[in-house]
Amino acid sequence: MRAGTAQRSLPTAAAGSVWSYEESDIRAHEFLAAVAGNRDIYEYVEDPVEHARVNSLMLLFNEEVAEAFETFLARMPQPRAEAWRELISGGVSSEVFGPLTLQERVDEHQIGAYLQATRNRRIISAVVTAVVAVALVLVGVVVWNELIAEDDRIAGSLDFGVLGGASNEAALVGGPPVVETSLIATLSETVAVLAGDAPLAQRDMDAPPGSFPYPAGSVSATLFQYAGSGHVLFVGPSGFVDDSCLRASVVTQDLRPLDVVTSGPCVEPVGRTATVGCVGPTAVLLDLKVPTGVVELPEGGSGFADAVRVKLVGHDERFEALFVGATIEVSAGDEVVVPRFGAAPGDELIFNFGTDQVGVCTVTGALPQ
Known part of the structure; x- marks a missing residue:
C-alpha cells in the first residue's frame, strides 16, 4: 500500500482564514x-x-x-x-x-x-516601522512567556485531585454531591455537516427539525470525582437518558482526544462504552479516564487533559457530522478543583445546577474498570 509515482488528481484547499x-x-x-x-x-x-x-x-x-x-x-x-x-x-x-x-x-x-510585492510598494515610514517593531517585541515577550509556562506544566488544566484505583471504599469517600457552577456546560453548539465531496462551506448547514430527541440547550453537563476516578454528569429533561446518544471526550488544549466514552442508543458508537455510576430519568454519570500528567501522543508531541467535550449525537445518513455539543474547561489562571462525592449503591443523589435544572439518579454500584 505504498505511494507510487504516478500523477493523481488530489484535492487542495484554497487560501483563506484559519479553520476551527x-x-x-x-x-x-x-x-x-x-x-x-x-x-x-x-x-x-x-x-x-x-x-x-x-x-x-x-x-x-x-x-x-x-x-x-x-x-x-x-x-x-x-x-x-x-x-x-x-x-x-x-x-x-x-x-x-x-x-x-x-x-x-x-x-x-x-x-x-x-x-517582490514589497519592491512595488512605497517605502514605509520610519515611524510605522518603529511601531511594528515594538509590537513584534511585545508579541514575542507574550509568546515566550506562554511557552515557558507551557514547559513548566506538570498537570492538565482540569484538577481532579488524587485519582487512584476504583474501589467500593473510594466510592464512599466524600459527602453529598455539590455542583461546581464554573464547570457547568450547556449543550447548545449545533454542528450539522452534510456528507459528500463538496467544500465544507457548502455542506455546513442548520440541523433539520427533529435531528435530536431534545433541543439545543436542554441538556447540560459537569464534572465530578467519584470512586477514585473522573466522571462526567449529564442532566436533562425526564426520559432523556434512555432516548439520547451521549458522548464525552477528555481532550488536550488543541482538542486531541485522550479518552472517549459513549452511552445510550447510539447508531455508530465511538470510543469505549462508559461505566454508568449513577442513572435516573434526569441524570446519568459516566466514568472518564483522566491522565494526571503529561501524555505522549502516538503521532508525536505531548499534551495534557485540559478539557472535556460533551455531545448529544444525532443520526441522519445524509450527514457526516450531526451533534449538539459544548466544552467543559477552566480558564487559564483559575484554580478550580473538580468536586468529589461519596455514595453507596442504591443511594439516590440530587444534583442541583443552581438554575431550573436538577438531576436525580440512583447509584448503580458499577465501578470504572
Whole structure:
C-alpha cells in the first residue's frame, strides 16, 4: 500500500482564514479518503491523525500527496498542523544541514513573493516601522512567556485531585454531591455537516427539525470525582437518558482526544462504552479516564487533559457530522478543583445546577474498570 509515482488528481484547499479544530479534522478526513481511494480501511477513528496512523495511510504520502495536503495544513490551527507535519516527517521536525522540508520550501516561496510585492510598494515610514517593531517585541515577550509556562506544566488544566484505583471504599469517600457552577456546560453548539465531496462551506448547514430527541440547550453537563476516578454528569429533561446518544471526550488544549466514552442508543458508537455510576430519568454519570500528567501522543508531541467535550449525537445518513455539543474547561489562571462525592449503591443523589435544572439518579454500584 505504498505511494507510487504516478500523477493523481488530489484535492487542495484554497487560501483563506484559519479553520476551527473540528473543521480541520473534517477536511483532513476528506483528504485521507481521497488519497485512500478504494483501499480497505481497517478502522475508522474520529481523530484523523490517529485514523491515518492506525490505517497506515501515511505510507501513501509521497511528495505529491504531501504538497497537496500542505494546502490543508496552511488553513489549520498551528498545533494541529504541527502534529500532522510531525507525522508526515516520520517523527522528526527538521534535519540539521539536510534538504529543506516541504514547509520550509513553501515558506521560501511565500517570502519571495512578499519581497517582490514589497519592491512595488512605497517605502514605509520610519515611524510605522518603529511601531511594528515594538509590537513584534511585545508579541514575542507574550509568546515566550506562554511557552515557558507551557514547559513548566506538570498537570492538565482540569484538577481532579488524587485519582487512584476504583474501589467500593473510594466510592464512599466524600459527602453529598455539590455542583461546581464554573464547570457547568450547556449543550447548545449545533454542528450539522452534510456528507459528500463538496467544500465544507457548502455542506455546513442548520440541523433539520427533529435531528435530536431534545433541543439545543436542554441538556447540560459537569464534572465530578467519584470512586477514585473522573466522571462526567449529564442532566436533562425526564426520559432523556434512555432516548439520547451521549458522548464525552477528555481532550488536550488543541482538542486531541485522550479518552472517549459513549452511552445510550447510539447508531455508530465511538470510543469505549462508559461505566454508568449513577442513572435516573434526569441524570446519568459516566466514568472518564483522566491522565494526571503529561501524555505522549502516538503521532508525536505531548499534551495534557485540559478539557472535556460533551455531545448529544444525532443520526441522519445524509450527514457526516450531526451533534449538539459544548466544552467543559477552566480558564487559564483559575484554580478550580473538580468536586468529589461519596455514595453507596442504591443511594439516590440530587444534583442541583443552581438554575431550573436538577438531576436525580440512583447509584448503580458499577465501578470504572
